[in-house]
Amino acid sequence: MKNSKLRFGLLAFILVLSGILAGCNSDGDSSNGDGGKDVTIDIFQFKVEFKDQFEALAKAYEEEHDGVKINITTVGGGEDYGAALRSKFASGKEPAIYNIGGPQDVADWKDKLADLSDTKAAGAALEGSLDGVTVDDAVLGLPYNQEGYGFIYNKAVFEKAGIDVASIKDLASLEAAVKTLDSKKDELGLEAVFALPGKETWVTGLHLSNVFIAPEFDSNVLTAFDAKTIDFKYGDAFKSILDLQNDYSVQPTVSLDYSMQVEELFSLQKVAMIQQGNWVYGSIAGIDEDFAQNGVGILPIPVEGFEGDSMPVGIPMYWGVNSNADEAVVDASKDFLDWLYTSEKGKETVMSEFKFIPAYEGYDSSKIADPISQEIYKYAEEGKTIGWTFMGYPTGWGQDELGVGIQKYLSDEASWEEVVDSAKAAWEEARK
Numbered sequence: 001m002k003n004s005k006l007r008f009g010l011l012a013f014i015l016v017l018s019g020i021l022a023g024c025n026s027d028g029d030s031s032n033g034d035g036g037k038d039v040t041i042d043i044f045q046f047k048v049e050f051k052d053q054f055e056a057l058a059k060a061y062e063e064e065h066d067g068v069k070i071n072i073t074t075v076g077g078g079e080d081y082g083a084a085l086r087s088k089f090a091s092g093k094e095p096a097i098y099n100i101g102g103p104q105d106v107a108d109w110k111d112k113l114a115d116l117s118d119t120k121a122a123g124a125a126l127e128g129s130l131d132g133v134t135v136d137d138a139v140l141g142l143p144y145n146q147e148g149y150g151f152i153y154n155k156a157v158f159e160k161a162g163i164d165v166a167s168i169k170d171l172a173s174l175e176a177a178v179k180t181l182d183s184k185k186d187e188l189g190l191e192a193v194f195a196l197p198g199k200e201t202w203v204t205g206l207h208l209s210n211v212f213i214a215p216e217f218d219s220n221v222l223t224a225f226d227a228k229t230i231d232f233k234y235g236d237a238f239k240s241i242l243d244l245q246n247d248y249s250v251q252p253t254v255s256l257d258y259s260m261q262v263e264e265l266f267s268l269q270k271v272a273m274i275q276q277g278n279w280v281y282g283s284i285a286g287i288d289e290d291f292a293q294n295g296v297g298i299l300p301i302p303v304e305g306f307e308g309d310s311m312p313v314g315i316p317m318y319w320g321v322n323s324n325a326d327e328a329v330v331d332a333s334k335d336f337l338d339w340l341y342t343s344e345k346g347k348e349t350v351m352s353e354f355k356f357i358p359a360y361e362g363y364d365s366s367k368i369a370d371p372i373s374q375e376i377y378k379y380a381e382e383g384k385t386i387g388w389t390f391m392g393y394p395t396g397w398g399q400d401e402l403g404v405g406i407q408k409y410l411s412d413e414a415s416w417e418e419v420v421d422s423a424k425a426a427w428e429e430a431r432k
Contacts, residue, residue, distance in 0.1 A: 039332040040069045044088055044095035046081040048074055049279045053353040096325045096333045099317040100141050102132035102391025103225040113140040114323040114330050120338040124360040132221045133318050141318025142337055143359035148313040148376030149277030151299040157188050157272045171304045178248050181272050193272050195265040196245040198253035198410045205403025210390040212238035215306045219387030230427045232420050237304035239416050254410050281355055281370040298375050311379040314388025394430030401426040
């Protein structure tokens with residue numbers, strides 16, 4: 001009996017040892033970047049509009065890459081992604097892949113950003129798209145896509161009101177169109193001309209402000225990032241467009257959020273115009289696909305006193321990889337981002353499912369999926385663009401200072417002069 005047990009024990013030991021040796025000699029699955037070792041990539045990202053499609057693509061990647069597991073957390077829409085990201089890192093549960101903006105975010109997160117210069121995606125990025133995330137020749141972020149924004153409008157409503165969109169070239173012609181729409185809103189079935197989401201400080205404090213601040217810094221994000229002061233050179237024009245939206249908007253604007261603006265009001269054709277970008281296409285199509293595909297256009301936001309019929313076009317966010325993660329996780333994260341933007345499966349999904357305007361070479365621009373994006377791409381091709389200098393604002397300045405100040409202005413709790421003076425002082429203080 002003793003001999004039987006001994007033989008069994010020796011056999012078990014030999015089998016276990018054989019398994020260990022086989023594992024050591026195996027080449028493993030190199031696709032996960034660590035010789036077959038299982039790798040988990042935690043992604044913390046901001047874009048709610050493509051959440052479902054992104055999760056589906058991640059599953060497809062997992063199926064092609066044994067041993068890789070991808071977990072995606074999406075925080076965006078009405079939530080403050082920047083604050084959520086800081087909380088995520090403070091919790092000790094640091095993501096492997098996360099989003100950063102331009103040079104200010106790079107400065108804030110530099111110690112937690114891996115160099116992505118050796119990725120295929122970095123090599124394919126469009127000229128100039130990496131400028132704001134490159135430090136000492138190290139590429140610290142990869143572009144999401146290109147986006148643009150302006151006044152998205154209901155084509156049929158404008159046509160019924162007898163408004164020639166091509167005639168809207170400046171503030172005066174925009175005001176005339178708005179007043180015409182307002183005078184006919186009952187017969188047009190409108191609650192108001194605009195839906196201004198004053199609750200969303202990113203809409204006012206970042207996107208709207210950028211239209212009027214970018215010309216002050218020659219539309220250059222690095223110039224804005226290096227600026228010690230801000231003059232609000234086009235502050236009066238800024239106020240005029242803000243007032244126009246507020247005066248002819250569904251009220252109260254400070255309670256109006258993104259979902260109400262895009263889904264409840266514009267998509268259901270209760271307002272004629274909203275200040276938003278091509279990212280809203282999916283939300284509109286989810287409610288009325290025919291309207292999204294055939295009934296929606298986009299106009300530039302005019303800047304009084306500044307020459308140019310231009311659209312703000314830029315990179316909304318970049319993908320950063322956490323340099324503090326295990327080497328295997330860093331390598332797997334780079335591989336996933338390369339696959340996302342340079343594989344045939346990834347490129348097809350980026351265009352047809354994400355509805356992105358690509359920020360990389362090797363894409364067929366004729367396949368840009370939706371009419372809003374097509375129009376924005378046309379502006380970009382013609383060079384009629386305004387840079388996204390808000391990526392160079394001091395940390396938190398656009399939303400927490402200027403955006404909150406605008407909310408006070410819309411609520412009659414502060415004058416425009418007080419908002420501007422406070423914002424100027426906060427900029428100077430942040431740049432000391």
